Amino acid sequence: MATVQFKGIVKKFGDNLVLNGVDVDIKDHEFVVIVGPSGCGKTTLLRMLAGLEEVTDGEIFIDNLLVNELHPSKREIAMVFQDYALYPHMTVEENMNFALRLRKMAKTEILSRVTEAANILQLGKFLKRMPKQLSGGQRQRVAIGRAIVRKPKVFLFDEPLSNLDAKLREEMRVEIAKLYQRLNATIIYVTHDQVEAMTLAGRIVIMNHGIVQQVGSPIEVYRKPVNLFVAGFIGSPTMNFLSGRLSIADGVAVFSNESLTLPIPAFVLPQKEAADGREVVLGIRPDDVMVERPGGEKCSGKIDGVLEVCELLGHRENLYLKVGGQRLLATVEAFFNRSPGSAVSLCFNYQNMHVFDKTTERRISE
């Protein structure tokens, strides 16, 4: 297995700047997920690593070897494509051993590698079938098998689950996680689905507009998003954002807007950031909005609101609330049992509150 380094990667298509100075270090045996909205440049970055796109500027290293000018076949990588890219005129077995045949590997070795991969992926009985005779999930497994047999230094996955239905996607996600535990390989996985990113990654690289926004473990990027974009992108349902202004009253920072006024504890916002009159955005995840219910959660420092819509999701329930002119989403235990339009009391879990500067969009809370 191998390390991968992107140093100051720039990519332009004509005048269109797609990647603007990407620096990422990926360690040996690491499972890194590159995540971001469509058009953020994540797939382009992966394709550049695979050698399928030219690098406009910057350097890419695989195992400390500069690979900018190296042919894809010489990079010792294997890639699983979004549309599987199985060769339609070859059987599953031929698809899997194609790369090995090209290298003129001994037939016994080819057979042993294909059999091993087929056993791992439960493809044994499909080896003689053509790709068109397989289901979406089976095709996906063949595409992964084709990568496994090569024993590459780095595995690249380009949105491999995006063509599958929700149930199959969940199953395959678990399969890929198991596969990683078994292979312990360096894997770079591109997706726009933040659930995949959170569940699979050892580290997540979050990208937007061709720039890396944050690199960190799933829990880091969830708990400590460095800016508004990351805060809004990671986590489902999306974080609540409240725009307002800070003021200092008796040495305590107070957030206020036309709908509500909240004291911000010192453990949330350091003294040096709490400037009087500073425009800020508060970020509160729906899980951290607590709604008072009989025999349930009790709130101190209540805020009055109105319940607009309830969405029962099974064991959880989404409550769409209105506080003054401000809309908020709270996710609570199921069966809230209140009708839309009823008055509710709510409060926030300050432990997980985020404060961002409105102008720079950077995080200023602890």
Next chain:
Amino acid sequence: MSAAAKRKRINHLLIHAGLICFAAACVYPLLRIFSVSLRPGDKLFSTDLSLIPAGATFISYARLLGDTMFLRWLWNSLIITLATSFIGVSLASTAAYAFSRFRFPGKKAGMILLLSSQMIPAGMLILPLFLMIMKLKLMNTYLGMIIAYSVSSLPFSIWILKGYYDTIPRSLEEAALVDGTSQVGAFWRIILPLTTPALSIAFLFNFTTAWNEYLVARVVLFSAKQYTWTLGLFELQGQYITQWGMFAAGSMLVTIPVLCVFLYSSKWLISGLTLGSVKG
């Protein structure tokens, strides 16, 4: 039977009746020629409509094969046609791949130029082709004919193949590149096998065009030994008499190679015509 089912049945009957009429109109000339080729010499202008005429004989076939250079003409046609088809398809497959996959200056203009060359009437190309082949000193040669036929059918083949390549996902080549092939290797091992339907269509087009061509052959070939069958059969037409029996027998025989090629490639042809018409 319900009224709707009855109406459906009548519709089917009407459609099939129409199709049978069209099929008969297509087959009738062929049957007439077959009938003429079997007639004895004294009944060539008979108005008898029977498929097998009274006194049917293969004498016209025997005379055609024995007394004329028909087999030689057939051989010449076969060599020129096969060479034209293979060269034409080889050149078109690579040129179309470049047009489909690579970005280069003049790509769009090149495609339009190729298309517009198809709009020039064949007769207008005779003189430039004649001058070109004469300057290359290839008059009355197989090579001269092969060059003339290949270049004239190339644009159509390129358009057909380019359109087909466009439907093949690029990720297949990219997967092949990552797997270890070169760009040429990806074309040869992955793209070309997938293009068989379109290659068959291009091959058939080249084959039938070259096989049936008369005008260019008339200009380039001048010795009877080098004639293709189209020129050869014309030799049977004299100033005062036309040997219709042998003419018909020759016409029947020349359909055999085309028929064989069509039958052999029919499954590719059908899938090729329908492929790409629907997404996925």
